[in-house]
Amino acid sequence: MSDDFQMPDYYKSIKKPQAEKEILVKRKCFYCNKEKEMGKFQRYCSTLCRSQGTRNYVSGYKVGY
Numbered sequence: 713m714s715d716d717f718q719m720p721d722y723y724k725s726i727k728k729p730q731a732e733k734e735i736l737v738k739r740k741c742f743y744c745n746k747e748k749e750m751g752k753f754q755r756y757c758s759t760l761c762r763s764q765g766t767r768n769y770v771s772g773y774k775v776g777y
Protein backbone atom coordinates (compact mmCIF):
# COMPACT_ATOMS: atom_id res chain seq x y z
CA MET A 713 0.00 0.00 0.00
CA SER A 714 2.94 2.35 0.03
CA ASP A 715 3.25 4.17 -3.25
CA ASP A 716 6.73 5.45 -2.65
CA PHE A 717 8.35 2.09 -2.39
CA GLN A 718 11.81 2.29 -3.87
CA MET A 719 13.77 -0.45 -5.45
CA PRO A 720 16.95 -1.31 -3.65
CA ASP A 721 20.09 -0.09 -5.36
CA TYR A 722 21.32 -3.46 -6.47
CA TYR A 723 18.04 -4.06 -8.20
CA LYS A 724 18.50 -0.96 -10.33
CA SER A 725 21.97 -1.91 -11.38
CA ILE A 726 20.75 -5.27 -12.56
CA LYS A 727 18.16 -3.66 -14.76
CA LYS A 728 20.57 -1.22 -16.35
CA PRO A 729 22.36 -2.49 -19.38
CA GLN A 730 26.09 -2.45 -18.84
CA ALA A 731 26.95 -1.19 -22.28
CA GLU A 732 24.96 1.97 -21.72
CA LYS A 733 27.92 4.04 -20.64
CA GLU A 734 30.21 2.93 -23.38
CA ILE A 735 30.07 4.91 -26.59
CA LEU A 736 31.31 2.85 -29.46
CA VAL A 737 33.10 4.51 -32.30
CA LYS A 738 34.20 2.98 -35.52
CA ARG A 739 37.93 3.16 -35.80
CA LYS A 740 40.79 1.27 -37.28
CA CYS A 741 42.63 -1.26 -35.24
CA PHE A 742 46.17 -0.16 -34.51
CA TYR A 743 47.45 -3.57 -35.29
CA CYS A 744 45.54 -5.00 -38.24
CA ASN A 745 43.89 -1.81 -39.60
CA LYS A 746 40.49 -3.46 -39.60
CA GLU A 747 37.62 -1.12 -38.87
CA LYS A 748 35.66 -2.03 -35.82
CA GLU A 749 33.37 -0.39 -33.32
CA MET A 750 35.24 0.02 -30.12
CA GLY A 751 35.20 1.93 -26.90
CA LYS A 752 36.69 5.32 -26.42
CA PHE A 753 40.01 4.09 -25.16
CA GLN A 754 40.28 0.96 -27.18
CA ARG A 755 42.95 0.85 -29.82
CA TYR A 756 42.75 -2.71 -30.99
CA CYS A 757 39.87 -4.69 -32.47
CA SER A 758 40.48 -7.68 -30.24
CA THR A 759 42.50 -8.78 -27.28
CA LEU A 760 44.60 -10.78 -29.67
CA CYS A 761 45.52 -7.70 -31.67
CA ARG A 762 46.18 -5.83 -28.49
CA SER A 763 48.55 -8.43 -27.19
CA GLN A 764 50.21 -8.69 -30.58
CA GLY A 765 50.46 -4.93 -30.86
CA THR A 766 51.90 -4.52 -27.41
CA ARG A 767 54.27 -7.39 -27.89
CA ASN A 768 55.49 -5.87 -31.14
CA TYR A 769 56.09 -2.64 -29.38
CA VAL A 770 58.04 -4.34 -26.66
CA SER A 771 60.06 -6.53 -29.01
CA GLY A 772 60.86 -3.54 -31.21
CA TYR A 773 62.61 -2.27 -28.17
CA LYS A 774 64.82 -5.31 -28.17
CA VAL A 775 65.86 -5.34 -31.83
CA GLY A 776 69.41 -6.52 -32.22
CA TYR A 777 69.02 -9.62 -30.21
Ligand SMILES: [Zn+2]
Binds near residue numbers: 743746
Ligand atom coordinates in the same frame (compact mmCIF):
# COMPACT_ATOMS: atom_id res chain seq x y z
ZN1 LIG B 1 42.95 -5.87 -35.10
